[in-house]
Amino acid sequence: GQQLNQSPQSMFIQEGEDVSMNCTSSSIFNTWLWYKQDPGEGPVLLIALYKAGELTSNGRLTAQFGITRKDSFLNISASIPSDVGIYFCAGLISNFGNEKLTFGTGTRLTIIP
Amino acid sequence: DGGITQSPKYLFRKEGQNVTLSCEQNLNHDAMYWYRQDPGQGLRLIYYSQIVNDFQKGDIAEGYSVSREKKESFPLTVTSAQKNPTAFYLCASRPNPGGQPQHFGDGTRLSIL
Numbered sequence: 521g522q523q524l525n526q527s528p529q530s531m532f533i534q535e536g537e538d539v540s541m542n543c544t545s546s547s548i549f550n551t552w553l554w555y556k557q558d559p560g561e562g563p564v565l566l567i568a569l570y571k572a573g574e575l576t577s578n579g580r581l582t583a584q585f586g587i588t589r590k591d592s593f594l595n596i597s598a599s600i601p602s603d604v605g606i607y608f609c610a611g612l613i614s615n616f617g618n619e620k621l622t623f624g625t626g627t628r629l630t631i632i633p
Numbered sequence: 634d635g636g637i638t639q640s641p642k643y644l645f646r647k648e649g650q651n652v653t654l655s656c657e658q659n660l661n662h663d664a665m666y667w668y669r670q671d672p673g674q675g676l677r678l679i680y681y682s683q684i685v686n687d688f689q690k691g692d693i694a695e696g697y698s699v700s701r702e703k704k705e706s707f708p709l710t711v712t713s714a715q716k717n718p719t720a721f722y723l724c725a726s727r728p729n730p731g732g733q734p735q736h737f738g739d740g741t742r743l744s745i746l
Contacts, residue, residue, distance in 0.1 A: 524675070553734050562637075562723050562737030563676075570732075608675060614732045619664075619683075621735060623675035 526609055526624030533599055534632050541607060541627040542593040549611035552585050552592040553621075557606045566607075567594070596629075604631050636660070639724050639738035645746050646711070646718060654709045654741045656724030665707035666725040666735060669693060676723060682707055711743060719745050 526543045533539060543552075551570055555563035567578050569585035569592060576583055582595045592609055609624040637658045646652045656665065664683045668676040678691030682701040696715025701707055707726075711718045721742050725735040 526675075551732060551734075555737075560740070560742070562639075562725075562739045565734050565736060568734045612732065612734075619731050621666075621678070623677075625673070625675045 524609055524611055524622055524624040526627055528627060529625070530628040530630065532630045532632055535599060535601060537599055539596040539599055539603070539629060540593060541609075542591060543609035543611070543624045544591045545611055545622075546590065547611070547613070547622075548589040549622075550589075550614050551612035552583070553610040553612065554581075554583050554592070554594045555608045555610065557608065557626075559605075563608055599629075599631060601631055604629055637724060637726055637736060637738035639722075639741050641741060642739070644741055644743045646743060647746050649713045651710055651712050652743065654711065654722055654724075654743070656707045656709065656738060658705055658707075658724075658726045658738075660726060660728070660736070661704070662726035663704070663729045664727050664731075664735075665701070666727075667691075667697070667699065667707070667709045668723045668725065670721040670723060670740075679709065679722075718743055 524543045524545050554566045557563040567583040572589045573587045574585040580597045606626045606628050608626050612621050640655045666681040667679040670676050677693050679697050680699040682688035685704050688701050698710045721740050723740045724738045727733045727735040
């Protein structure tokens, strides 16, 4: 099955820095989703994007649905220790009741003391 | 509280043994999913079910089986035919209509003794 190209694979930043990560695909998606996963737990939905060009914020998080429908980015401003974890993008294609959600390979965020 | 419950949290299997992972949801969601997660990789779809008594193979269904006899339950059996079963297994569900984000349980980690 297809997986999205997500970058970077890992990031090491200092507390207070801004973070940016993105996902690209050769396929068009109807919906882009961003999840965060803490160790040993399931992914938690952060932001859902439903329209090309849409820019959505959730607190310090901002995500955009690319105008071509083949990419999305997630920004985190003023990072804090609880932002540590793995971030996944996911693209959803929905055709006549058939749905397929494809996940990126994840971006591991580490905050350096 | 409404949510998705996976059990057990940790599971150990002897070689040649079948094991069943439980997934229960009280969200009244129609669609349920099983994913496998390996280190450094995104989530890969094993099986999904959009309605009771119906399920479809995902990208990596070989060595797995499922049933969907009740709306709230979607158990996954890892059979002895699955040669590399050690992984983190995640169950998800989503509300109808389609195009809605999936929400995840907290996962079951399966290891081979």
